Amino acid sequence: MKVRALLLFVAFACTFQFAFSQGNYEWKQASAAGYAYKYVTNDPMQTRFYTLKNGLRVILSVNNKEPRIATKIAVRAGSNTDPKAHTGLAHYLEHLLFKGTDKYGSxxxxxxxxxxxxxxxxYEQYNTTTDEGKRAEIYKEIDRVSGEASKYAIANEYDKLMSSMGSQGTNAHTWVEETVYEEDIPSNALDKFLTVQAERFRYPVFRIFHTELEAVYEEKNRGLDNDGNKISEAMHYYLFPTHNYGQQTTIGTIDHLKNPSLKAIREYYNKYYVPNNIAIIMAGDFNPDEVIKKIDQQFAYMKAKPVQEYKPAPEKPMTAPIVKDIYGPSAENMRICYRSPAEGTHDALMLDLISSILSNGKAGLMDLNLNKQQKLQGAGAGMRQYKDYGIFILSGSPKQGQTLEQVKDLLISQLAQLKKGDFDESLIKAVVANAKLGEIQGLEGNGNRAEALMTAFIQNKGDGWDKSVSWLDDQAKITKQQVVDFANKFFTDNYVALYKRKGEDKNILKVEKPSITPVETNAGKQSAFVTMVNNMPATVVQPQWMDFDKDIEKSKVGTAEVLYTQNKANQLYRLYYRFDMGGWNNKLLPLAFSYLSFLGTDKYSAEQISKEYYTIASNFNVGANNEESSVTITGLQENFDKAVSLFEHIIKNCKADENALASLKGRILKSRSDAKLNKGSILKGLSSYAAYGAKNPFNYTLSDQEIASITAQQLVDILHDLMNYKHTVIYYGPESLGKFTTTLAALHALPSTFKEVTPAIKFSRTVQNSNQVLFANYDMVQSEVYWLRNTSTYNADKQPVIDLFNGYFGGGMGSIVFQTIRESKALAYSTFASYNTPARKDEPYTVMAYVGCQADKMNDALKGMNDLLNNLPQVNKNFESAKLSEKKDIETERITQDGVIFSYLAAKKKGLNYDPRKKEYEALDKISLEDITKFHQEELANKAYTYCVVASDKKVNMDDLKSTGELKVLTLEEIFGY
Known part of the structure; x- marks a missing residue:
């Protein structure tokens, strides 16, 4: 596993004084069950690399922790290999691989x-016609014929197939060098999975094309509304003036999107979707000797063809900075970007190490000198590696009154310190050790393994896996002087500086909405192929239930209750102090916890504390939500005493620092201001307003005046007093319960009696008696709409019906909502609906639905979703598929480690003392489609809703909103409370 890829998916753990053995990482040959494979010695994932006779790569990593398999079918083709006249084609094709073949989907x-x-x-005629009138006539004919063709198409048969076999996370993605098809399947569904995938890639049929094309238009428009996406495109464009990394975007140009060619898509498929350009990657619970034979049998029909790899002319060296401004409505930030060398080179190894020396979340130069000292709003460094080149990125956000140019100077100043060698050589060892600890954690997840193997295949066909496995050992050999010498040579004026400024983007053009007649989805129909796959035999996987009395041991440490589960797999531990109080009990509590990270004690400065934790096997975090707070301490058990005693010292002896508080207050005010520029935050605030009214959890916050009046001593007093309040101790680690409680009792001082907690503020839920529209204005191409309705109080007996209803109605690509809104009517790229279960037994359920669409489609989208909320389509095949999926999810789910404890605590909130999945599993077979329909009629149909709309008032008609319900235009102050 390339740790760089793996660590994208695991949180940084702290380093440790612990000797990892450095082994020899060499390619070896072996064979088993008649198949030869390669492997790398000392590979912790014990990965097998097969190459079948037709060139198909098969990459297998066994992990038996749960009866599931993470799968990726990776094609080494992306936007780099798009034809110049058809950019976005690889991405189009990715969407079309979900439409079926001549055997299914028809x-x-x-x-x-x-x-x-x-x-x-x-489409070929449309593609070459320039007269707009004639184009409109051709498109009208495309729409008509597509309607006729749809009468024979079965939409989403692929998704229904995967859902029926219990797959989770059905998805795919396209990027510059790759197109990857992803599933997470039950182990007993392997034969079905391979049968479907072999058929899927045999002869994909590009049906229901024009509605899927419209979904891609929506995806393009969503990107135009995303300032982060604009920055990323600009970064690539200016760093790579020759390479397709910068000259061809994955989503494609507007002109090319509006002029697709099915012929060109087929040619692309035939050119790149060949076995010698594809890898099947699996990580999980299987027998590799059996799996390789099955894959060979299913995919032997594929014929190898020569593949012409994309080989661009080298980029010319950059000799002067390129500085560009990018405009949009979101908060200001900036990036400094360097073009870095190819994957697997020594320079890439060095830059990956340097990125962590600068920014590792704890003790990097930027962490200590910028973030810890609050010199700006936030800063970081990182690497984005591709096959031919990479990108080294420094990023920063300004605090109140700070310019982007000042942020740039601060970022450059850290490079200057690096060049001067103004860091301790031990930091290199700490960075490597941290990454190795993260590697241990990452190996537990099938998805992490598969992602790392996929990255290795895309970037070097997997042949560089020996370098991937040895990467950290190679970094450990690098000396401080080598880092300094390299930094002085590499970091010159060879960068692109991008300033994301707040303002109108006058260059934005949207993809216009074509006129589309809804197509037939034949939702209740099924092809013979699907029937055959569903009838294939599969070994039954027995579900495993939690027994809270047996799986959790209980004890006491002083006055605190202890909940315990043992880690028998490795030497990692997680310790929690969990408090039943949060921001609703004391508004200052979350602020005090934020303040703690900037405080020192009589023995340590704040920077020394970060360094100390970074040189032992632990980390600590203190956080508060509305109703709960927790202290989390993690790391290697051998350093448990040091980590816990250091935290106990900090919480009791942290000292007030007025300067740190003044800086924190400024950053809080800036983050609050930035939130008002974020459409996601605005929509979240609208939803809270809809659920609770004008006074709601989202805007229950400190006023600017209250923030100004807070003193450092107030916050420190809260921190010093924290352990005097009742809390539960939770431990997952290798120590026995007895030894753990004895050890902790000596470290964790507790009062003889706990203090009483201030009662939490209560918020009343709204009652929707008539339709209401809450509107917030935002400069954007799209519109975002949430439907919300509070319903009845939690009832455990209703839960099986609710969960099955969600799977059937609006929970995935095979659901009624997705098939209707996106597949049939092409009204949105993203849409869902759910009946949300509350966390506590005294709280109500909430109906929530969502559509993100072009502003000029909003009225149609509102009507489309309302039709579904009022009238539930009866599709028995979909219902049976949803039921099978729910059952298989439960059968293959394994709740382990401290997950058992947190499941127990979640069940307690609902008044339960048992694993609720058991009752649900037993009830599923008794639930009928009529039960689901009755539930829909009683809880959703013909009810009043609050509509939360974020859109530009220049692009939507306010009178249309008034016809939906009573319109209330909210100010940002009303939404945010400040």
Missing amino acids: LDWAKEKPLLDKIEAL
């Missing part, structure tokens, strides 16, 4: 094919 292929051929010819 009711009658003989009748469907001539219509699809006609559509393809019409």
